[in-house]
Amino acid sequence: MIEGKLVDLVPFEDDYATYLESWMNEEAWFRAHLWERREPHTEDMVKKFIEKMEKNERGALIGFQAKNGDPIGCVIFDHEWSRVRKADVTVVVGDTRYEGTDEALDGLLMLLRYCFETRSLHRVDAVALTFDEVKFDMYERAGFAHEGTLRQHIRYDGDYVDIEMFGLLEDEWPGYETITEKLGLQPSGLEPKPKLEKKDDKDGAKDNDKK
Amino acid sequence: MLLHGLLVDLVPFTREFHEEKMHTFWNNESRWWATMGDNQPVTRAEIKRMNEERIQGHERGYTGIHFMMRARDGNIIGSAGLNWLDYWNRYGMLGSWIGEPDYWSGGHGTDALLLLAEYAFNWYDLRRLILFTMGPNIRAQRNVERCGFKLEARQRDGGYAGGEWVTSLAYGMLREEWQGRETLVEQFNLRERAEKRYGALD
Numbered sequence: 001m002i003e004g005k006l007v008d009l010v011p012f013e014d015d016y017a018t019y020l021e022s023w024m025n026e027e028a029w030f031r032a033h034l035w036e037r038r039e040p041h042t043e044d045m046v047k048k049f050i051e052k053m054e055k056n057e058r059g060a061l062i063g064f065q066a067k068n069g070d071p072i073g074c075v076i077f078d079h080e081w082s083r084v085r086k087a088d089v090t091v092v093v094g095d096t097r098y099e100g101t102d103e104a105l106d107g108l109l110m111l112l113r114y115c116f117e118t119r120s121l122h123r124v125d126a127v128a129l130t131f132d133e134v135k136f137d138m139y140e141r142a143g144f145a146h147e148g149t150l151r152q153h154i155r156y157d158g159d160y161v162d163i164e165m166f167g168l169l170e171d172e173w174p175g176y177e178t179i180t181e182k183l184g185l186q187p188s189g190l191e192p193k194p195k196l197e198k199k200d201d202k203d204g205a206k207d208n209d210k211k
Numbered sequence: 212m213l214l215h216g217l218l219v220d221l222v223p224f225t226r227e228f229h230e231e232k233m234h235t236f237w238n239n240e241s242r243w244w245a246t247m248g249d250n251q252p253v254t255r256a257e258i259k260r261m262n263e264e265r266i267q268g269h270e271r272g273y274t275g276i277h278f279m280m281r282a283r284d285g286n287i288i289g290s291a292g293l294n295w296l297d298y299w300n301r302y303g304m305l306g307s308w309i310g311e312p313d314y315w316s317g318g319h320g321t322d323a324l325l326l327l328a329e330y331a332f333n334w335y336d337l338r339r340l341i342l343f344t345m346g347p348n349i350r351a352q353r354n355v356e357r358c359g360f361k362l363e364a365r366q367r368d369g370g371y372a373g374g375e376w377v378t379s380l381a382y383g384m385l386r387e388e389w390q391g392r393e394t395l396v397e398q399f400n401l402r403e404r405a406e407k408r409y410g411a412l413d
Contacts, residue, residue, distance in 0.1 A: 037299045083249065084371045122376070123368050148364020151383055152339060155300050160338065165364045165381070 002114070005180045006106040006187050007064045009114070012050065012074060015196050016063040019071055021046050023094030028073070032092045034129055034154050034163065059087070062114075064107040070192035072098045075111040077124070085122035087115060091138070100134045101188040106180070108142050112168065113176035122170050129154065130162035141183060144168045214278065214326040217396065217405035217412065218319045221278035221291060221326050228279050232287050233258050236310025241289070245308040247345045247379065248372025274298070280309065280323055283409040288314045291323040293331060302339040303331045316350065318404045324358055325401075328384070329392040339385050345370045346378035358395060360384045 002009040010016075023029055024041040041049075053061035059078030065071045073094035080087040089111055093104045115121045126144060128135035136146075144166040152160040174182070214221035236242065237253040268275075277292030289309040296303045305327055309320055331337050342360065344351040356362070360382040369379025396402065406412060 035297065035300065084247075084369070086369070123366075125366065125369075145367070147366050148362075148381060150341065150363050150381065151361075152385060153300065153302065153341075153383070160300075165366065167366050167369070169368055 002110065004106050004110040004113075004176070005185050006103045007066060007072060007110060009075070009110050010063045010065055012053070012061045012063045015071055016074070017047070017050055018196055019094055020050065020074070023073065023092060024049070026094065026096065028093050028096060028099065031129055031132055031135075032090045034127065034156075062111070064110065066098075066103055066190070066192070067187070068192050070190070071095065072103055072107060075107050077111060077115055077119075080119070080121070085120065087119075087121055087124055089115065089124045089126050095193065097190055098188065100137070101190075102183075102185040103188060105138050105141055105183070106185055108138055109176060109179060112142060112173060116170050116173045117176065124168050126166040126168075128164050128166070129156060130164055136164065139166045142168065143172055143174070143179065145172075214330055216322040216326045217401045218283055218317065218322040218408070219288070219326075220281050220283075221323060221330075222281055224277070224279045224290075225287070228287055228290075229258070229262050232310065233262075236289065236308065239310065239312070241308060241310045241312065243372065244348055244351075247370035247377065278327075280307075280319070282314060282319060283405065286311065286314075288319065291327055293327070293335075296335065296337075298335075301337050302341055303335065303337050305331070305340055305342040317408060318399065318401055320351075321354055321358070321399060322401055322405075324354065325392045325395055328358065328389060332386055332389055337386065339383060341381065341383045344380050344382070345372060346380065347372060352380065355382050357399070358384075359388050359390055361388070 021043055024046050030036065030038055050061065053059065056078065058080040059076065062075050063071060064073060064075055071094070073092045076090040076092070077087045078090070089108070091104065091108045091111065093099045098104050112124065115124050126139055128139070130149070145168070146164060147167045148165045150163040150165065153163045154161055234253070234255055237258060243250045274296040275292060275294050276296065277290055279287060280289040280291050282288045288311040289307070291307040293303040294306040305324070307320055307323055309315060328340060331340055342355060344355070361384065362380060363383045364381040366379040366381065368376035370377045402412065
């Protein structure tokens with residue numbers, strides 16, 4: 001576990017694998033993975049995605065949770081280009097109650113901390129659909145600059161919409177401690193979700209099927 | 212399968228390209244321009260491995276379509292194609308590499324770009340084309356801008372070339388902005404340029 005101010009980064013396993021089965025079928029996922037087709041993600045596909053990310057030498061899938069242990073979602077860095085020291089970053093707020101909260105922002109800040117302070121990246125890239133103001137706000141607070149617009153680039157709900165492109169450079173990153181202090185992050189005080197039943201409990205699983 | 216131009220034809224790759232030309236192009240200064248600043252020497256064995264991976268790429272879902280670029284004098288001078296085709300969002304990403312510096316600034320790249328854009332729009336029902344280049348590559352910027360591409364994003368320090376951070380430029384063109392190959396061939400006097408360099412056209 002890597003401890004942050006409001007959230008902690010944790011290995012993406014156990015409950016996270018179970019939560020991802022629903023997160024990967026929610027709006028937040030498709031908004032974050034905006035290039036992907038809008039199609040149902042089956043259990044098998046979710047498992048394959050996790051396996052793919054575990055083997056990914058140019059990226060990682062990381063869980064993030066509130067201080068009370070409540071899983072919030074995942075942060076992803078991917079397509080790391082070692083010669084140019086850059087990567088794409090994505091935050092998926094799986095538990096929608098946390099959307100727009102400082103916990104979600106802290107998830108991004110913890111990912112940036114990892115990119116700049118551990119992986120020594122020079123630049124990170126982020127994108128958002130043109131109407132996704134919650135993301136713009138999050139990127140702006142984290143210090144990203146808006147660098148352009150890919151026009152009508154993505155198919156979205158009967159239309160083709162613009163993609164906004166953002167970038168943040170290592171010399172613009174003041175350091176995790178400084179930025180969190182400056183932003184004065186406040187916990188949202190949400191109650192934790194009820195604990196998941198153990199997935200390997202076969203009888204339990206059967207009971208659920210009957211329901 | 213052949214895209215017949217005025218200064219170049221875009222044709223299927225031959226063994227000569229993969230076994231000889233690629234080794235030359237990946238080890239001369241054209242590589243630096245094509246890869247935003249990469250230039251470490253590449254062996255024949257590495258080229259061979261790259262080609263094997265490329266063949267397997269389509270099985271893993273790679274959607275690119277590439278052509279060999281042959282000048283009208285018969286010389287193999289480079290490659291051009293769609294480095295990525297996104298059928299779902301209906302855009303394609305163009306890429307082009309002229310590996311023989313003697314053929315730079317002669318209109319060959321423009322001719323190839325016009326052939327490719329027409330091919331992409333007319334055969335793949337794409338809505339949009341995109342491409343990336345780097346700040347120092349003024350020649351590429353001039354070329355794509357006059358063909359109708361618009362600068363859409365400037366990614367600061369998006370590349371590293373010659374010991375400096377360089378801007379990565381994203382260009383895009385919507386189908387309705389495409390003026391059509393014939394119009395642009397006229398506008399750029401490509402016929403005259405081709406005849407001047409290679410003699411009367413067939």
